[in-house]
Each structure stands twice: as C-alpha cells, then as structure tokens.
Amino acid sequence: MNKYIVLKNRPKGKPSLNDFETKETEKPQPGEGDILLKALYVSVDPYLRGRMRDQKSYIPPFKLDEPIESMVVAEVEDSKNKNFSKGDFVSGMLDWKEYQVSDGKGLNKIKKNNAALSAFLGILGLTGITAYLGLEKIGKLKEGETLLVSGAAGAVGSIVGQIGKIKGCKVVGIAGSDEKIKKITEDFQFDEGINYKAAENIQEEIKKACPNGVDVYFDNVGGEILDAAVLNMNKFGRVINCGAISIYNAEEQPTGLRLEPFLFKNSIIMQGFTVRDYAEDFQPAIRQLSEWLKEDKLRYEETIVEGFEEIPQAFLDLFEGKNKGKMVVKV
Amino acid sequence: MNKYIVLKNRPKGKPSLNDFETKETEKPQPGEGDILLKALYVSVDPYLRGRMRDQKSYIPPFKLDEPIESMVVAEVEDSKNKNFSKGDFVSGMLDWKEYQVSDGKGLNKIKKNNAALSAFLGILGLTGITAYLGLEKIGKLKEGETLLVSGAAGAVGSIVGQIGKIKGCKVVGIAGSDEKIKKITEDFQFDEGINYKAAENIQEEIKKACPNGVDVYFDNVGGEILDAAVLNMNKFGRVINCGAISIYNAEEQPTGLRLEPFLFKNSIIMQGFTVRDYAEDFQPAIRQLSEWLKEDKLRYEETIVEGFEEIPQAFLDLFEGKNKGKMVVKV
Incomplete structure (x- = not known):
C-alpha cells in the first residue's frame, strides 16, 4: 500500500x-x-x-x-x-x-x-540557498560589518551566521534557549548570542552585543525582535525579511511599532525575500555552498x-x- | 536691526x-x-x-x-x-x-x-530633487506601472505625480480635501485622487483606484495610509519612505499593522529615503527638472x-x- x-x-x-x-x-x-x-x-x-x-x-x-x-x-x-x-x-x-x-x-x-x-x-537545498542568496542579494555584506540574525540556531539562521563569519563580519545571533546560544557560539562560531526568552529588554541586549550598531539584520521571526533590531540599525542598514515565524499563526492582523520613522531616519532598506524569486541563481549558490562545505568552513x-x-x-x-x-x- | x-x-x-x-x-x-x-x-x-x-x-x-x-x-x-x-x-x-x-x-x-x-x-530645490531622486533611486518606475503617492497636493507629492505621468505611468494621489483632489486631477493631471478624510475604508478606495495593484508607493505621510498602500502592493512593489508627517508630532512610539508578512509575501522593498544621501546626483536632477519645466511638462x-x-x-x-x-x- x-x-x-x-x-x-x-x-x-x-x-x-x-x-x-x-x-x-x-x-x-x-x-x-x-x-x-x-x-x-x-x-x-x-x-x-x-x-x-x-x-x-x-x-x-x-x-x-x-x-x-x-x-x-x-x-x-x-x-x-x-x-x-x-x-x-x-x-x-x-x-x-x-x-x-x-x-x-x-x-x-x-x-x-x-x-x-x-x-x-538543508544546506545544499532551499535552506542553504535562502541563507546565501538573502545575504548576497539584499544583505550585500561587507567585511567588518555587524550581522544580526534571528532564529539563529535554526536551519537558515545557523548558515546565515556562518556565512557572515566567512565574509569577515561580526556575527550576533538571537535564539530562544541557553542551549541554542551555546550551540551557535561554540559549534557555529558566532561572536555573540542573545537568548531572547531570558532578555529583559531585547533592544538593550542587542545594543550591548552590537556596540557599533547593526548593518545587516537577517530576520526569520518578525514581531518585536524585528522592532528591536531596526531600532539598533546603522545608517544604510539592510533588513532581509525572510520569515516571520513569531506571527505565522496569528489569526488577527498583528500590530507593532511603526517602523517607517526609523527607516526614514537612517535610510534603512527592508525587503521581503523569497528564494523562489531567484531561481536562476540557485546553481551558483549550490556550487559555493558545496565548496565551503568541502573546505569545512560550513557546518550544519x-x-x-x-x-x-x-x-x-x-x-x-x-x-x-x-x-x-x-x-x-x-x- | x-x-x-x-x-x-x-x-x-x-x-x-x-x-x-x-x-x-x-x-x-x-x-x-x-x-x-x-x-x-x-x-x-x-x-x-x-x-x-x-x-x-x-x-x-x-x-x-x-x-x-x-x-x-x-x-x-x-x-x-x-x-x-x-x-x-x-x-x-x-x-x-x-x-x-x-x-x-x-x-x-x-x-x-x-x-x-x-x-x-521648491521645484528646483530640495523639494523637486526629492521627488525626482526618490523615484529614480528607489522607485525605478517603469512605463505602464501604477504609482500611488500620498501628500499628493503637497510640495513633493505634486511633483512626484507629474513625473509619474511623464514616465507613462498610471498615477493615483491621496490628499485630504476635495479641493486638493480637484487640483491634482485637473491642474497636475493625475489619473485619480482619493480624499482620505472622506474615505470610509482607505484600503478599499486604493483598490478601486488601482485595479492592477500598486507598483510604487511614494509615502510622505506614514501611518495607516502606508498600511493600506502596502496591502495593495503588487509582487516586487517598492515603497519610498520619504516622510511620515502623520506621526511626526507623536510623543509616544506609534504602533500599527505589522508589515513584515506582506513584505515577505510579495517581495516588497520599503526603503527610507533622505535626499541628502544623494548629493552627487543633485546637479543632473536639477538639469532634468529645469528642462521639463521649460517644456511646460511640470507645473508647481x-x-x-x-x-x-x-x-x-x-x-x-x-x-x-x-x-x-x-x-x-x-x-
């Protein structure tokens, strides 16, 4: 059967x-x-x-x-x-x-x-491709910048952070348990981790972990963590809106901080990212990810x-x- | 003295x-x-x-x-x-x-x-340059697209709409009185106008005025009109966050609809625009605006x-x- x-x-x-x-x-x-x-x-x-x-x-x-x-x-x-x-x-x-x-x-x-x-x-499928192309197409990461990623211990987030390290950035991850924070900082070599469930004020925690501000925020969760990230962003910051797991299950239209004054103040880009829009870039992405995997620069x-x-x-x-x-x- | x-x-x-x-x-x-x-x-x-x-x-x-x-x-x-x-x-x-x-x-x-x-x-100063460069740098208007602009009878908005018409777009303006709507549709040749103060449901009014959806939204006001515009945007839509006059005077952090699920769903860009970031483009912008002004294609x-x-x-x-x-x- x-x-x-x-x-x-x-x-x-x-x-x-x-x-x-x-x-x-x-x-x-x-x-x-x-x-x-x-x-x-x-x-x-x-x-x-x-x-x-x-x-x-x-x-x-x-x-x-x-x-x-x-x-x-x-x-x-x-x-x-x-x-x-x-x-x-x-x-x-x-x-x-x-x-x-x-x-x-x-x-x-x-x-x-x-x-x-x-x-x-995973890493050689849509998950890895999403991490890679989100950073390439919207993040436009430059060496020495600060990359913040939420859902950092998740499938996409853990690859995002590792690519940030390969590119020579300071990488800070947000996740929901001390165990996950240990994993991203020890196994995946993130510079810092923030357990948002233990944080009293997530905006302040991000500020402490990113003293030079945030240049690129790879958002997998949406909601209040997105707000806190945007409030910490530098001039010309880029937000990759890749997912919003914190509000997928909401039945009412969720509300939150109005972000447009902050976008305006710091010339910030927020851009919705769906990997399917970039099908012609999949093969080069897989080649690069396979190479890093072979060189042991990426773990999953x-x-x-x-x-x-x-x-x-x-x-x-x-x-x-x-x-x-x-x-x-x-x- | x-x-x-x-x-x-x-x-x-x-x-x-x-x-x-x-x-x-x-x-x-x-x-x-x-x-x-x-x-x-x-x-x-x-x-x-x-x-x-x-x-x-x-x-x-x-x-x-x-x-x-x-x-x-x-x-x-x-x-x-x-x-x-x-x-x-x-x-x-x-x-x-x-x-x-x-x-x-x-x-x-x-x-x-x-x-x-x-x-x-005005038209040959920061106002006109803001309208022109906002549309050039972020809007990337293409002929036949639908351009929506708020504060449409205002200094920047009225120029934005006219540039949209020069570029061969359908142009819809949002303003706060019937007199202003008359002005933008008659004097400035916008295709349609929406008086948001008379609208029962601004989201529905935009939908009616833009049956093919909105490709570019030039936002001078922020707030609920921004939300209503984003809900009407097409795939790959672009929002120019140029101003937020509706909330400049707010003392508390204003809240509203969470927009990230919609950005994500339709691969929308929202980008804060401050004309000072583009100083090297001022002279070509003034040249183009002066030319249109001389050809009587722009009124102010x-x-x-x-x-x-x-x-x-x-x-x-x-x-x-x-x-x-x-x-x-x-x-």
Whole structure:
C-alpha cells in the first residue's frame, strides 16, 4: 500500500494534528515518459503554514483533502523516462506520499558526492540557498560589518551566521534557549548570542552585543525582535525579511511599532525575500555552498525524525522550537 | 536691526508659537573671505520637526536659544570673497536671520533663468530633487506601472505625480480635501485622487483606484495610509519612505499593522529615503527638472507667506495642511 498525508482542516491559529490525515491508496504505475519515485527524506518548513491559509500568495494555497507538498529527496524506483534511471536520486517539490509518479519536470538530479542525501533538503537545498542568496542579494555584506540574525540556531539562521563569519563580519545571533546560544557560539562560531526568552529588554541586549550598531539584520521571526533590531540599525542598514515565524499563526492582523520613522531616519532598506524569486541563481549558490562545505568552513545540523506518519508532528514541532537546524523526516 | 528666530522650547507633540522666539541683534559685518547675505525666501518643511527633538538623527538637532536653519534663498549684499559678487543670488542651508555672514561654503549660486527665485526652494530645490531622486533611486518606475503617492497636493507629492505621468505611468494621489483632489486631477493631471478624510475604508478606495495593484508607493505621510498602500502592493512593489508627517508630532512610539508578512509575501522593498544621501546626483536632477519645466511638462504651486516673523506660523500651518504646494516665506 501507499500512504499519503492530506490537509484535513485549515488550521485556526496554531496548527494541530487534527488538521492532517494520513490516508492510503494503491502504489501507482508509471506511464510512458514517467518515473516512479519512492520518498526518502521529506522537508518540513515554517513557510508551509502560509500555504495552509486560503489566501492569495506567491504560491497557491494547499487544497483540502489533497496531499500537502514540500521539498522531498526521492529515489527513482522505476523509469519510463529517458532522462532518469532506476537508482537515481532526485530532489524537488513533491507530495507527502510514500510513492508517487512524476514526469520529471522541475526535479533536480542529485550528483553523488560526499554530502548526505538529507543535506539536499538543508544546506545544499532551499535552506542553504535562502541563507546565501538573502545575504548576497539584499544583505550585500561587507567585511567588518555587524550581522544580526534571528532564529539563529535554526536551519537558515545557523548558515546565515556562518556565512557572515566567512565574509569577515561580526556575527550576533538571537535564539530562544541557553542551549541554542551555546550551540551557535561554540559549534557555529558566532561572536555573540542573545537568548531572547531570558532578555529583559531585547533592544538593550542587542545594543550591548552590537556596540557599533547593526548593518545587516537577517530576520526569520518578525514581531518585536524585528522592532528591536531596526531600532539598533546603522545608517544604510539592510533588513532581509525572510520569515516571520513569531506571527505565522496569528489569526488577527498583528500590530507593532511603526517602523517607517526609523527607516526614514537612517535610510534603512527592508525587503521581503523569497528564494523562489531567484531561481536562476540557485546553481551558483549550490556550487559555493558545496565548496565551503568541502573546505569545512560550513557546518550544519539537522533534526531527523523517523517515519512517514510523523511528518505532521515534525511540522508542528517547528513552532515549539524543538528542532535544531533543519527539520527532516526520514521516510 | 537684524531679526532672527530661535527654538525656545522643544515642542511636545504638535509645535506651537510658544516654542519659537523672535529676537534682535546687530546687522553683522563680513570679515575677510566672507559675504553678507540678506534672506529673501525661507523654506519651511515638515522634516524640521525632527530636528526640534533632542535625538540622534541624520542631521544634528537644533539647539535651544539658537537660530533654526532651513533652505534659504538670499542675495549677496556685500562680498569680501572672490567667488561672490554683490547682487549674486544663492541658496543654501542658512539661519532664520534677516542678515547673516557666510564663508560661502555649501552655498549654491543661482543661475539666472526664467524660473522665479522661490522656485529654488521648491521645484528646483530640495523639494523637486526629492521627488525626482526618490523615484529614480528607489522607485525605478517603469512605463505602464501604477504609482500611488500620498501628500499628493503637497510640495513633493505634486511633483512626484507629474513625473509619474511623464514616465507613462498610471498615477493615483491621496490628499485630504476635495479641493486638493480637484487640483491634482485637473491642474497636475493625475489619473485619480482619493480624499482620505472622506474615505470610509482607505484600503478599499486604493483598490478601486488601482485595479492592477500598486507598483510604487511614494509615502510622505506614514501611518495607516502606508498600511493600506502596502496591502495593495503588487509582487516586487517598492515603497519610498520619504516622510511620515502623520506621526511626526507623536510623543509616544506609534504602533500599527505589522508589515513584515506582506513584505515577505510579495517581495516588497520599503526603503527610507533622505535626499541628502544623494548629493552627487543633485546637479543632473536639477538639469532634468529645469528642462521639463521649460517644456511646460511640470507645473508647481507654492504658498508664499509674507513677513520674516511669520516663519513659525507658516511652519505650524504645514501640519494643518494649509499649504498648497511648497510653503515659502518671503522675507
């Protein structure tokens, strides 16, 4: 049989297991030109929450009672397509299904090298590419500048900080536990870490950790931490609005500090960043990340949960900060 | 005698006449290398409110009991500087003084042409340059796009909209009275106008006036109108944060809609714009504006108040929307 997972209800506020349902169907047969894929690793990511909402966005919302999709690493089990052979590994936007048929369009063949297969959902996948291109395209980091990143122990954040160190910047990370702070400063070599849950005044803590002000803020969380960062930014500062996990689950329109007077005062740029806008830059990004990985300049961490049916729980755990680095489900 | 105007108190909230004081002193004598200037036209601008606050900003705050400064057009009454002759006209950042001495640094000589002297505080001064460079540097307007501008009947806004029409865009202006809307649509040839004071739902009004969405929003006001504009922006939209007159007088940190989810969703840029950052681009900007002015492609309006001692009242009137176009005091 062939298990798959559908969106059963549109979550109200924080999603719960009741919003998902695991179903079964027949294992499909590939037609002429198709390949049969067996899912090996499934990526769960905070941005998927947005697609569970019934609203216009850069990618269409998930439909109720249909499979959810995310980035998946799969093995070709059978091929009637001349571009793929049995035993190939691919990555791509695929359904949460144990087995599925594809015409191969939009799939990337994974070149075998020393990296683990799961890395192609993380540091060599959209996660690493997001960190790299966000800093390149909007951050425009210069040596000696101060880089602040939130969600610093997370999948994207931990790579952002390491790239900042490679580029010769002072790097300060914000995360939600002393354990995570220890990890970013010891394992990932950030200069400083701020545990926002222990901070009395996050704006003051940032000021202390960044005595020369903040030049680039890579924002994965939004909300009050964004406000505190903007209040610490230097003239010509750049904010990469890459995610807003702190408010994804809000049902009301969240409010906060009006930022426009500060943008105006210091000629600050805030720019929404969605990696999909830069598809033509993916290959050079992967090449650079692979090189740094080979040279041992980049480390990554992943939380691997085992079992296809654990995908919804792994997704929910993202909002509790239970992952360290990239959260991946091994099927 | 020689009148001058000082900042007597730092305003709390909305400034009042009590925050200013007119004093008298001797008419100064120019030393070797100096020139004696007689003020002819004095510019009053909303951004001066920021310099009345005792806080770090891109230009230092005004000092209490010392003269306020702004852009002034003056005549050289006496010169001991070889670069200037009696009878020359200059513009520059000068004190609110009837007569003052300068070493000439930072002053621009005004080349006599068909434009009125007061125009060098407006359409051919920082006002026009702000409109032009804001659109060039951040707006990056393309033919056929939709340009929305707030404070549309104001000094900067009315020029922004006209440049939008020259560039072949659909131009929609937001202003605070039916009379102003009539002015921008009839005199300045905007395509549509929205009277925000009469609007029940400004977000809906923008949607109606901009059925293809907003590509560039030139923001002179901040606050709820900014929120409503961002909610109507297209993918890759650009917001020029040029001013925030709606909240300059706020004593508490103003709050509003959190914009980061929308920036993220549509890859929107919001960028604080201060014309002083682009000093090297002033001359080409003035050349282009002069050319359009000569070709009758640009019109401007100014409100000229007469009398040196009326400067504070003219400044206060800006916050009541009593000016049409550039507010200038003729000494």
